Amino acid sequence: MLRYSLKRLISLILSLAVASVVIFTVIEVAPGDPATFMLGVNAQPDTLAALRAELGLDASKLQRYVDWVGGMLTGDFGTSYTYRTPVSQMIADRMWVSLPLALYALTLSTLIAFPAGIYAAARRGKPGDLAVMGATQLGIAVPNFWFAMMLVLIFAINLRWFNAGGFAGWDNGLWTGLQSLTLPAIALALPQAAILARVMRSALLDILGEDFMRTARAKGLSRRQALWRHGMRNALIPVLTIIGLQFSFLLAGSIIIEQVFYLPGLGRLVFQAISARDLIVVESVVMLLVFAVITVNFLVDLAYAAVDPRLRSRT
Amino acid sequence: MSRNLILGLCLSSLVLLAALISFVWTPYSHAALNIPAKLQTPSLQHWFGTDHFGRDMFSMIMVGARTSIAVATVAVGIGMTLGVPLGLTAAARKGSWLDEVIMRGNDMVFAFPSLVIAILITAVFGAGAINAIIAIGIFNIPVFARITRGAALSLWEREFILAARVSGKGAARISAEHILPNVANLLIVQGTIQFSLGILAEAGLSYVGLGAQPPTPSWGRMLADAQTMVSFAPHLALIPGFAIIVTVLGLNLLGDGLRDWLDPRIRVARA
Numbered sequence: 343m344l345r346y347s348l349k350r351l352i353s354l355i356l357s358l359a360v361a362s363v364v365i366f367t368v369i370e371v372a373p374g375d376p377a378t379f380m381l382g383v384n385a386q387p388d389t390l391a392a393l394r395a396e397l398g399l400d401a402s403k404l405q406r407y408v409d410w411v412g413g414m415l416t417g418d419f420g421t422s423y424t425y426r427t428p429v430s431q432m433i434a435d436r437m438w439v440s441l442p443l444a445l446y447a448l449t450l451s452t453l454i455a456f457p458a459g460i461y462a463a464a465r466r467g468k469p470g471d472l473a474v475m476g477a478t479q480l481g482i483a484v485p486n487f488w489f490a491m492m493l494v495l496i497f498a499i500n501l502r503w504f505n506a507g508g509f510a511g512w513d514n515g516l517w518t519g520l521q522s523l524t525l526p527a528i529a530l531a532l533p534q535a536a537i538l539a540r541v542m543r544s545a546l547l548d549i550l551g552e553d554f555m556r557t558a559r560a561k562g563l564s565r566r567q568a569l570w571r572h573g574m575r576n577a578l579i580p581v582l583t584i585i586g587l588q589f590s591f592l593l594a595g596s597i598i599i600e601q602v603f604y605l606p607g608l609g610r611l612v613f614q615a616i617s618a619r620d621l622i623v624v625e626s627v628v629m630l631l632v633f634a635v636i637t638v639n640f641l642v643d644l645a646y647a648a649v650d651p652r653l654r655s656r657t
Numbered sequence: 658m659s660r661n662l663i664l665g666l667c668l669s670s671l672v673l674l675a676a677l678i679s680f681v682w683t684p685y686s687h688a689a690l691n692i693p694a695k696l697q698t699p700s701l702q703h704w705f706g707t708d709h710f711g712r713d714m715f716s717m718i719m720v721g722a723r724t725s726i727a728v729a730t731v732a733v734g735i736g737m738t739l740g741v742p743l744g745l746t747a748a749a750r751k752g753s754w755l756d757e758v759i760m761r762g763n764d765m766v767f768a769f770p771s772l773v774i775a776i777l778i779t780a781v782f783g784a785g786a787i788n789a790i791i792a793i794g795i796f797n798i799p800v801f802a803r804i805t806r807g808a809a810l811s812l813w814e815r816e817f818i819l820a821a822r823v824s825g826k827g828a829a830r831i832s833a834e835h836i837l838p839n840v841a842n843l844l845i846v847q848g849t850i851q852f853s854l855g856i857l858a859e860a861g862l863s864y865v866g867l868g869a870q871p872p873t874p875s876w877g878r879m880l881a882d883a884q885t886m887v888s889f890a891p892h893l894a895l896i897p898g899f900a901i902i903v904t905v906l907g908l909n910l911l912g913d914g915l916r917d918w919l920d921p922r923i924r925v926a927r928a
Contacts, residue, residue, distance in 0.1 A: 353761065353764070356761075356765075357764075357765050357768055360765055361765075361769065365777070368777060368778065368781055369781065371781075372781040372782075479906060479909060479910065480902070480906065482905070482909060483853075483901075483902045483905035483906035483909060484898075484902055485857055485860050485861065485864075485898070485901050485902075485905075487861060487864050487880070488860075488880055488894070488897075488898040488901065488902075491880065491883070491884060491887055491894050491898075492894070492895075492898070494887065495887050495888070495891060495894070499887070499888045590770055591770075593770070594770035594771075594772045594773050595772065597772060597773065597776065597865075598772070598861050598864065598865055601864075601865055602884070612776065612780075613865070616780040616781075624777070624780070628773055628774075628777050631770055631773045632769060632770060632773065632774075635768065635769070635770045635773075636768045636769075639768050
């Protein structure tokens with residue numbers, strides 16, 4: 343287990359290093375000089391030079407890369423060109439929208455998918471199973487931002503149960519905050535729930551065919567008892583892996599959903615920064631998202647290997 | 658043929674047909690503005706209604722299908738032309754440093770949040786169909802490399818490959834002449850799935866303004882345009898959404914159906 347963990351840790355660090363180089367390079371070759379963008383094309387050359395020096399843009403590429411990575415390792419993400427505030431502060435503020443949204447959506451997705459998947463597996467081949475499977479096919483095909491628009495149309499515009507967009511903040515109480523995140527979370531959760539329900543169903547069906555399930559039935563357990571006592575635990579392994587992977591999908595997927603609902607999260611921050619050519623913000627937020635995704639995948643791998651020793655030898 | 662396959666085939670060909678016909682005929686010009694006729698609901702004159710500029714929605718959907726299909730085709734093409742040879746090479750040189758490098762590189766691309774990187778690429782190099790294609794295509798490479806290698810590895814153990822080696826064929830020739838035809842089925846099925854994911858990705862990128870640019874119609878941008886008008890003209894949002902759903906659903910059913918149809922083992926197991 344230790345050997346496996348170390349191997350995975352090295353590949354994690356390697357991935358992050360490559361990711362940082364790729365992101366830095368992409369941003370480097372991006373057309374448009376931030377200093378020119380901030381001062382306008384008519385700026386005096388010496389003013390430009392002074393600003394470039396202040397922003398640290400005159401240092402060599404390698405020096406700037408080292409500064410950027412070194413800064414991030416110590417929690418210093420640099421200073422935004424346009425807002426003149428520390429990027430770490432901006433990220434921390436926005437994180438309070440994006441992270442709860444992703445977690446909320448993950449909870450909803452699990453709450454929908456588990457009963458649906460178990461129900462379908464228990465009624466394999468019967469109308470109930472076909473209905474669930476048909477619904478999941480549809481769920482996978484629906485673009486989440488379109489579904490979000492439909493939710494707004496029905497629940498915000500027609501029924502007026504929720505606000506169509508914006509974020510009330512956490513200061514007015516947990517409930518107000520959750521209310522502004524409910525429609526976005528449902529929109530994000532639905533396609534993921536469809537995938538998860540299918541995984542849950544097929545994992546359970548695999549288990550139901552195992553010898554130990556027949557033994558459980560033979561010793562006198564009912565179908566239901568055998569399913570809950572012996573089936574669920576084994577089926578949970580692949581399901582948990584998918585849940586882990588979905589968290590990263592949700593975090594990244596919230597970028598588009600935040601646009602639909604005008605939520606002040608990381609996704610909107612990226613888009614605002616892109617249009618303002620605030621490259622340090624783009625660079626850092628993208629790196630942070632990549633870091634979150636790669637790290638979650640790493641933790642899922644470790645958890646998986648801890649549960650199932652056969653995987654350790656495989657890498 | 659299963660129900661899935663037939664339904665998938667029908668839906669997919671419907672969309673493909675609409676795209677092909679749009680080259681020679683659309684009910685109206687998709688770009689023709691007709692302000693007096695704006696925001697009409699579906700009628701006999703305008704089957705899908707008109708948008709806020711009075712443009713015919715049916716024509717825009719037809720031409721939009723073209724954009725979606727073009728982007729997804731090229732993106733899957735990039736993934737296949739680069740991913741399949743990489744997978745074949747890795748399998749032929751199993752266990753060597755080359756295999757290791759290819760597979761670790763794959764894992765790395767795989768671990769990246771594709772949407773975030775696609776947004777980064779299109780944002781930095783400019784929004785447009787070409788950059789969207791590249792961004793979506795890059796993430797198709799590891800998918801095809803991985804599936805090709807996995808299938809090729811088990812083939813390399815088979816007797817007919819041994820026979821080919823004994824007859825003096827090199828690894829490259831065996832890969833091209835014997836391995837590739839035998840993994841083709843798998844690639845077609847995966848290609849269909851990636852195609853539907855490509856359609857969804859293109860719609861998402863266009864929706865946030867990073868995909869095909871005006872005047873090229875695209876379903877994602879039609880949805881973005883519709884967003885502020887959804888309260889008084891819901892058909893503007895409903896119709897492009899249904900177009901995406903029909904296409905993606907059709908392709909997914911087609912992929913599932915093809916997999917069952919092309920894999921005789923599953924057919925036996927079901928019978």
